[in-house]
Every structure is written in structure tokens, then in C-alpha cells.
Amino acid sequence: MINKLLSEIDKAIHSIAPEIINRIIDPKILEKIERIKIPPKDPFGIDKDVIKLASIITNILYKYWHRVEIFGIDNVPNTGAAIIVPNHGGVLPLDAAYIASSIIIEHEQPRLVRTLVERFLPTVPFFYTFISRVGQTVGTYENAEIILEEGELLQIFPEGAAGATKNYFKYYDLEDFNVGFMELAIKKKVPIIPTGVTGSLEQAPVLFDIKPLAKLLKMPNFPITPFWPLFGPIGAFPLPSKYRIIFGRPMYFDEYTEEDLDNPELIKQLVDKVKKEVEKMISIGLEMRPAPFL
Secondary structure, three states: OOOHHHHHHHHHHHHHHHHHHHHHHHHHHHHHHHHHOOOOOOOOOOHHHHHHHHHHHHHHHHHHHOOEEOOOOOHHHOOOOOEEOOOOOOOHHHHHHHHHHHHOOOOOOOOOOEEEEOOOOOOHHHHHHHOOOOOEEOOOOOEEEEHHHHOOOEOOOOHHHHHOOOOOOOOOOOOOOOOOOHHHHHHHHHOOEEEEOOOOOHEEEEEEEEEEHHHHHOOOEEEOEEEOOHHHHHOOOOHHHEEEEEEOOOOOOOOOHHHHHHHHHHHHHHHHHHHHHHHHHHHHHHHOOOOOOO
């Protein structure tokens, strides 16, 4: 039943998308999306029509609601695999969407960014089908390897769900980084691009996280904000905080081999090195703004 419904939704999107795109989407953005190179046999079900449709809403939020500013985008390579490693925050994954959008809209060579998402999302049929169509996939090591082997950009949030729902009073302090991204960088010989995001935590200030309820609902977290769940779905809409995204210079770890992966202390040191670079990018973003939300 669900599969049949999803099939009908796909058909509806493909019948509606061209007309909507022709009337609403910015021709420059349309041209950028058309230039994105996608592997001929994409294993994750990406669909350019859905990307175009999604960009209509995303770009309104990007330009007018969160007023995203991008710095250092030239640090993202025009070709070849790389791992983008940002901080995380804001409950809703708009930080991931804006990073991906910036590399389509503002990069010299528009590229698709594949983001690894939480493993519970496949249990949400409609949402997971949608994010799969725009190029995102569940966060498994195998999927990450496929993406890098295809020479694509991979986005990994090493703070995980804890980063997205961190207490607002912790401000932009980073949670512990998972080490998986470093293992991938060493194994696949690809650079890491440390990235700092400011504005995400203000879009949904988390007061606390109800772990027992999250466990009951089989979710990684159940965050409480000043407006959610008190005001229902309206309370989940992000506040208009100004985003600044800063891409740092690529970090290379080519001198390390797979044998070094058996040295957890060394890997932890390398991960901390990347974490410090992300912290630098965040500090620069915070220094740029006159006050929160601005």
C-alpha cells in the first residue's frame, strides 16, 4: 500500500514539476542544477526533477529567511571526492540543505553534495523517499565508500544527532566527533573540508531533550524548544536567524595508511585536529555578526 502511494507521489511530482519550474524557479538556478553531474547508475535514486522542485522552497529560505552568507567556497574542489565536515545544530537539518545548496548555487562548478542521514529516517517513508531523490542517503560506512569511490562530495556531521539537538546554553561548543569520517579520508585518500556554520542553533533553541520519550518513539532525540511542541507544527518552523557558512581549506592525510587505522590514539589526534579547524571557522562566523539572529 505504501509503495503504491509513493509511486503515485513520484508520478505527481514528475507531472507537476516542469510547469512549476518554468514559472517559479530562477533560470540561473535551473541552469546550475542542469550542470550537476550525476553517475549514470546512481544507486540511491536521485532525481533532478525532485531537486528542482525542492530548490524552489529551499532557495526562498536560503535567500530571504535565513539570509545565508557563504565564505571560502573556492575551498570546495571542482572535481573529485572530498568529505565536508561541519558542525551541526538547529533540530531541522537546514544546515545540511544550505551547505548543499551553496555548492549548487554559488560554486563555479555546481556539484551534488551527498549527506549521510540518521538511520531511523528510513522508518519515515515519505520523508526518506524525498531526501533520497535529492541525493541523500542513510549513514552507513558502505554507502559512504560508494559515494567517495564515485568521486563525489560527501557531507558528514561527526557530532551526529547530539549536535542537532544540543542544549542552546552550550552555545556553539562542539560535541565529541565520531571518527568514521577520518577513517574514510585515510582509506580513500580524499581531503577533508572543515566547515563552520553559525545561525543554526538560533533557528530552534533547544531547552532540553526528553530521552525516555525519544526511546519510546524510536527516535535518536526528542528536543523541546520554546515553541515546540507547545504550538504544534507551527512551533517547529525555524526562527529567522542569519546563517554564515565558512568552508575551510582542505586538509590532507595522505601520509597515513590503513595500518594507521589500528592506532585509535593517532586517529583521535587527527580527528581533534579537524575539530579545532571547525571551531576556528565557527569563531570567525561568530565574530562577523553583531548579535544573535543578525
